[in-house]
Every structure is written in structure tokens, then in C-alpha cells.
Amino acid sequence: PATRQVSPHGRRRVDLAFRRVDRQIVLGLHRRRGDVVDMTECALLDPAIFALLDPLRQMLHSLPAVHAGGDIQINLLDSGPDLLIAMDGTPDANDRRILAQFSKTHGIPRISLRTQPPETLALTGPVFHHxxxxxxxPPPGAxxxxxxxxxxxxxxxxxxxxxxxxxxxxxxxxxxxxxxxxxxxxxxxxxxxxxxxxxxxxxxxxxxxxxxxxxxxxxxxxxxxxxxxxxxxxxxxxxxxxxxxxxxxxxxxxxxxxxxxxxxxxxxxxxxxxxxxxxxxxxxxxxxxxxxxxxxxxxxxxxxxxxxxxxxxxxx
Known part of the structure; x- marks a missing residue:
């Protein structure tokens, strides 16, 4: 068979979990049947996604709707990162304001809430992919x-x-x-x-x-x-x-x-x-x-x- 291996730092989608731990947000992957491990380095992720992790920790820490934690899916589209978030509280107008400001600052056209169907929490630009x-x-979480x-x-x-x-x-x-x-x-x-x-x-x-x-x-x-x-x-x-x-x-x-x-x-x-x-x-x-x-x-x-x-x- 013909074989092909992709290069590191090229992954453009990821599912992460986040938790409030000791007055900070831990954001990363789950241990197998265990807690969330904070992601401080990754040889897989596209640098554009990895660069978002620290700002995401700070933003999630400030969200009133995040009580204990939740999870977030990131798709790197041609229009920029597309975020789909699940959290354990109900976002209000203040949460939406924080998310909209985060979107504008970091070039994120859309942030959606994981509901059925997904609800748009912030939309600051066109969403597209080729x-x-x-x-x-693409729909949220595509x-x-x-x-x-x-x-x-x-x-x-x-x-x-x-x-x-x-x-x-x-x-x-x-x-x-x-x-x-x-x-x-x-x-x-x-x-x-x-x-x-x-x-x-x-x-x-x-x-x-x-x-x-x-x-x-x-x-x-x-x-x-x-x-x-x-x-x-x-x-x-x-x-x-x-x-x-x-x-x-x-x-x-x-x-x-x-x-x-x-x-x-x-x-x-x-x-x-x-x-x-x-x-x-x-x-x-x-x-x-x-x-x-x-x-x-x-x-x-x-x-x-x-x-x-x-x-x-x-x-x-």
C-alpha cells in the first residue's frame, strides 16, 4: 500500500474539557476515566488553535455561566476559529458581552452554545470554509x-x-x-x-x-x-x-x-x-x-x- 504521514502541528479540530480548579481554569484533555489535564504544550495542534488556549482560560474564568466547568470544540475554518461551548450554567447578557468581546479581540467569527440545535452566542464576522x-x-461543530x-x-x-x-x-x-x-x-x-x-x-x-x-x-x-x-x-x-x-x-x-x-x-x-x-x-x-x-x-x-x-x- 501507499503510505502518507501528515506533519506535526497541523491538527485543525480539537475537543477540550475545562474545569475550575483552585480559582483558575484547567483546560485540556481528560485522563482516561480521570480528571482534565491542563494542556501546556502540544505537538499536534495548529499553532493558531494552541495560541488561543491561554486567552480561553482567562475568558472562561470570567464567565458567570461557568460554575464547575464544561467542554469546548474548536474547528479552525478558513474564516478563523469556530467555537462550540457547553457549560454548566445558563449564559446571560453579561456572558454574551464577554464572549463577543473575546471574539472581536481574537478574530473568532462565531461562538455557539452546544444545544439542540446549537445557539449562536457571538457572531462578529462571516463564517466560511472552502x-x-x-x-x-459549516454548522457549529461540523x-x-x-x-x-x-x-x-x-x-x-x-x-x-x-x-x-x-x-x-x-x-x-x-x-x-x-x-x-x-x-x-x-x-x-x-x-x-x-x-x-x-x-x-x-x-x-x-x-x-x-x-x-x-x-x-x-x-x-x-x-x-x-x-x-x-x-x-x-x-x-x-x-x-x-x-x-x-x-x-x-x-x-x-x-x-x-x-x-x-x-x-x-x-x-x-x-x-x-x-x-x-x-x-x-x-x-x-x-x-x-x-x-x-x-x-x-x-x-x-x-x-x-x-x-x-x-x-x-x-x-
């Missing part, structure tokens, strides 16, 4: 690949796996998210992009005008795309959640699409999902392993599979 030529507005470098490596492996012929039938993309792969795929064929999360779907739909991306809202575990539709596609591309493709996998197996490109962050789920394809005679044309979870046992994999006798992938 996937290829498309400009999207899924991003951990690093730009890793995302580019995944995208390159997926595009290299597309067949040279047969794409007039279009590409079916499953678990499309906000469009990480969708707009790159659309440069090669029309893309019917299925996504089950309403906020991610709305983001994808808003950005898809004038492109060959056709978003569809669908819970693929409860209502999988059926075998007949999958079998007609020029290629099926899927990037399922950590647990794998679930009920959708049975329809992929039954549909026998000529070309499948499977992106996975869980080798155990990948092996389980690919076993029936292997038993049906699918051939693994290429495997790209991307280590974007440095100093951990996790890896990202891109598998390109074809049925014997079909057009081989374009080795670009």
Missing part, C-alpha cells in the same frame, strides 16, 4: 478531517481511484458531510451526494448551486440507498462514520457497483465491511494508508475496489 472551489458555511494535509491526501487517493470510463452514469457519494469530497468529485462527473445529518446537508445544499453536486437528505442506516440505484452508478464513494457503513453495506453488496472507493478511519470496521465484497470477487486495486492521527494507533485508509472485467482505475 472545499475546492466551493465556499461552504466534521472536518483533522488536518488539511490529511484531507488533501485522502482526496488525491479518491480521485486517483476513479475509473477512466463510465462516469457518465454519475457518482453516488454516501456520507457526504459538508462536501469534503463532493466538490472535487463533481469536477469529474455529476455527484448524487447523500447525507443524514440535517445541518451538514443544509450546508452542502447551500453551496451546491451551479455545481454538479446534487445533495439528498437521507439516514443511510434507516433508509439505505437501494441496490438497483447503486448498481447503475459509474462509481460509489463512501466515507462512513467510525462504526462503518452498517445497513447500507448490504445494499452495496447486492447492487454490485463496478467501482467502489471506501474511505475509513477504523480498520476493524473496514475489514468487516469489505469481507463480503472480497467474497463476491471484488479486487483491491489500491490501498492508501494516511497517518493523520500522529502518535496513536489510528490510521485513515482509502481502498479502491473493482469487479473483475471492468475498467481499471485511472492511475493519475
Amino acid at each position: 472545499f475546492d472551489t466551493a465556499r461552504v458555511v 466534521f472536518l478531517q483533522p488536518s488539511r494535509e490529511g484531507e488533501d491526501a485522502i482526496k488525491a487517493a479518491v480521485l486517483a481511484g476513479l475509473p477512466r470510463k463510465g462516469l457518465k452514469a454519475g457518482i453516488i457519494e454516501l456520507y457526504a458531510g459538508c462536501g469534503t469530497l463532493s466538490f472535487a468529485l463533481a469536477q469529474h462527473a455529476k455527484v448524487l451526494a447523500y447525507e443524514g445529518d440535517r445541518a451538514a446537508f443544509a450546508c452542502l445544499k447551500q453551496a451546491s448551486g451551479g455545481t454538479r453536486v446534487l445533495p439528498a437528505l437521507r439516514d443511510l442506516n434507516r433508509q439505505p440507498v437501494m441496490a438497483t440505484e447503486l448498481g447503475r452508478a459509474g462509481a460509489v464513494v463512501l466515507d462512513p462514520p467510525h462504526a462503518g457503513a452498517g445497513a447500507q453495506m448490504a445494499q452495496i453488496v447486492a447492487g454490485k457497483p463496478r467501482h467502489i472507493i471506501y474511505v475509513s478511519c477504523n480498520p476493524a470496521a473496514l475489514q468487516r465491511d469489505l469481507t463480503p465484497l472480497q467474497q463476491m470477487g471484488y479486487r483491491l486495486e489500491s490501498l492508501t494508508v494516511i497517518d493523520q492521527f500522529l502518535w496513536s494507533a489510528e490510521v485513515e485508509s482509502v481502498c479502491v475496489l473493482t469487479l473483475p472485467g471492468t475498467t481499471r482505475p485511472n492511475r493519475r
Whole structure:
């Protein structure tokens, strides 16, 4: 297999916890089944995120709505850091004033409260991110690949796996998210992009005008795309959640699409999902392993599979 390792200091999303301890804020990661460990250095995080940690400690310490603690998710978008906060108190006008001032001072366009749906606490500028030529507005807490470098490596492996012929039938993309792969795929064929999360779907739909991306809202575990539709596609591309493709996998197996490109962050789920394809005679044309979870046992994999006798992938 081809292998690629991302560089340190490139991680652009992180989930942190914070606690009030001895009249100060401890901000960092949990010990396994333990307390929060204050993060004083990190070889993974993008410097723009790490530089926010000390100001965040000071700001959170001043928030009346923070009693014992909470947690915070940071996504580094093209428009700047995007914060999603959960806290154990209810923010009032004073909390919002503090958050708005913090946003202006540190170039943070949006801070949201983790509710259902998320509530905007401070909005001081436009929120946006780019996937290829498309400009999207990710919802608070949106899924991003951990690093730009890793995302580019995944995208390159997926595009290299597309067949040279047969794409007039279009590409079916499953678990499309906000469009990480969708707009790159659309440069090669029309893309019917299925996504089950309403906020991610709305983001994808808003950005898809004038492109060959056709978003569809669908819970693929409860209502999988059926075998007949999958079998007609020029290629099926899927990037399922950590647990794998679930009920959708049975329809992929039954549909026998000529070309499948499977992106996975869980080798155990990948092996389980690919076993029936292997038993049906699918051939693994290429495997790209991307280590974007440095100093951990996790890896990202891109598998390109074809049925014997079909057009081989374009080795670009």
C-alpha cells in the first residue's frame, strides 16, 4: 500500500474539557476515566488553535455561566476559529458581552452554545470554509478531517481511484458531510451526494448551486440507498462514520457497483465491511494508508475496489 504521514502541528479540530480548579481554569484533555489535564504544550495542534488556549482560560474564568466547568470544540475554518461551548450554567447578557468581546479581540467569527440545535452566542464576522472551489458555511461543530494535509491526501487517493470510463452514469457519494469530497468529485462527473445529518446537508445544499453536486437528505442506516440505484452508478464513494457503513453495506453488496472507493478511519470496521465484497470477487486495486492521527494507533485508509472485467482505475 501507499503510505502518507501528515506533519506535526497541523491538527485543525480539537475537543477540550475545562474545569475550575483552585480559582483558575484547567483546560485540556481528560485522563482516561480521570480528571482534565491542563494542556501546556502540544505537538499536534495548529499553532493558531494552541495560541488561543491561554486567552480561553482567562475568558472562561470570567464567565458567570461557568460554575464547575464544561467542554469546548474548536474547528479552525478558513474564516478563523469556530467555537462550540457547553457549560454548566445558563449564559446571560453579561456572558454574551464577554464572549463577543473575546471574539472581536481574537478574530473568532462565531461562538455557539452546544444545544439542540446549537445557539449562536457571538457572531462578529462571516463564517466560511472552502472545499475546492466551493465556499461552504459549516454548522457549529461540523466534521472536518483533522488536518488539511490529511484531507488533501485522502482526496488525491479518491480521485486517483476513479475509473477512466463510465462516469457518465454519475457518482453516488454516501456520507457526504459538508462536501469534503463532493466538490472535487463533481469536477469529474455529476455527484448524487447523500447525507443524514440535517445541518451538514443544509450546508452542502447551500453551496451546491451551479455545481454538479446534487445533495439528498437521507439516514443511510434507516433508509439505505437501494441496490438497483447503486448498481447503475459509474462509481460509489463512501466515507462512513467510525462504526462503518452498517445497513447500507448490504445494499452495496447486492447492487454490485463496478467501482467502489471506501474511505475509513477504523480498520476493524473496514475489514468487516469489505469481507463480503472480497467474497463476491471484488479486487483491491489500491490501498492508501494516511497517518493523520500522529502518535496513536489510528490510521485513515482509502481502498479502491473493482469487479473483475471492468475498467481499471485511472492511475493519475
